[in-house]
Amino acid sequence: MNILELSEKRFSARKYTAEPVAQSDLDYIMECVRLAPSAVNKQPWKFVIVRSEEAKQKLWRAYDREWFRTAPLYIVCMKNNNVCWTRSYDDKKHGDVDVAIATEHLCLAATERGLGTCWVCNYDTSVMNELFPSDEFETMAIIPLGHVAADCPHAEKKRKPMAEIVEEI
Template identity: 50%
Template sequence: MDFLELTKRRFSARSYKSDAVEQEKLNYIIECARFAPSAVNYQPWHFLIVKSEEQRLKVQQCYNREWFTGAPVYIIVCVDTSVAWVRKSDNKNHADIDAAIATEHICLAATSLGLGTCWVCNFDLEMLKANFQLPSEKCPVAIISLGYVNELPKHSSARKSVDEIVTIL
């Protein structure tokens, strides 16, 4: 499948089968994230793959949505802002940008393997940090639910036209 087709197939999955995700597929997905670009190649990320029922419940406490509980795997994307590149002119730390790139690599890699994902940012940050005893330097940026899709979306997301998002100078 070409890249445009892959990007069109990716969607925010909110219904998962209970089937386990094979370790080989998780390895492939993380390998794709590992090769994501980052500012000055600092790679300030760390990924927690959450598979056990006990640990999944800890994630679910931080984002209380019924659909979310059906995902067999969660990937928590964390960053260490102290090792991320900082632009000197305005002190802009690029950790969140680097994490976003890696997160989308995860979502696209999963799609290429026939898996669904949903990128979640609306979680209880402090509870997540406490539940996983994360050191202060590891800050969660996103939780990705991951699994085999049970139900395709009923409609596709409307996209703005090229004319609305591009200015040619």
Template identity: 50%
Template sequence: MNFLELVKARYSVRNYEERPIEQNKLDYIMECVRLAPSAVNFQPWKFAVITEKKLLEALKSAYPREWIKTAPCIIVACGDHNVAWHRKLDNKDHTDVDVSIAVEHLCLAAAEQGLGTCWVCNFDVPLCKEILGLPANIEPVALVPVGYPASQEVPEKNRKPLQDILF
């Protein structure tokens, strides 16, 4: 599969099979995440790979949607604002940008391995921090449920035409 085919195959999965993910696949995905670029190579990220049932159930309460209950794994992507590069001109903090690049590596690597993901940003951040016992300087940026899609049908993507995004 070439890169364009991979990008077309990746979509937001909201229903997963009830089967665990092989450790070698999780290791592969996280190696892809580790190699993601970041501003000035500061790598201001931490990731929690949650598969343990009790912790997984607690974490799912931070995003109370029925579909997430089907995910056998949630990867919590976190950023450390104290480590991130800040642009000198205006002090722009690149934590979210850097973590987002790494999360996209995660989603594409998972798709390549036959797994589905869904990038979740609308979750209870304080509850997530409490569940994971995160220190004040670590901010959860996204929850990424990971698992085998319950359906093999890839939905059509509704994207703007190329001419509408170029200027």
């Protein structure tokens, strides 16, 4: 698939089968993440793969939804606040942007491999801070990853028309 086809096909999957994700697929996806660009090539990120039952049960405390529990694994996307590039004109840190770019690389690579993902940002931050205590790293998103269930809800993709989002000067 080309990038347009991947963008059309990718959606927020909210129901997965119990089939495990192949290690070769996970390796491919994480290599795509590793190659993502970042401001000044700082790569201010860490990605924690949550696969064990014990670790998954702990993670569910931060986001306890029935559909979320169906994923065979999760990738916790974290930013290093001490490493990210900061724009000198206004002191804006670009770590959020960098991690978002890498995370979408993850989602598109998963789509290419026939797997589903969903950005989860509405988690309990206090639980995530307890599970991943750090003075450097902050959790940005949890990405469930797995084979999409046949009966997974899949809404039609609705996007604004090009004329509303593009301006030429």
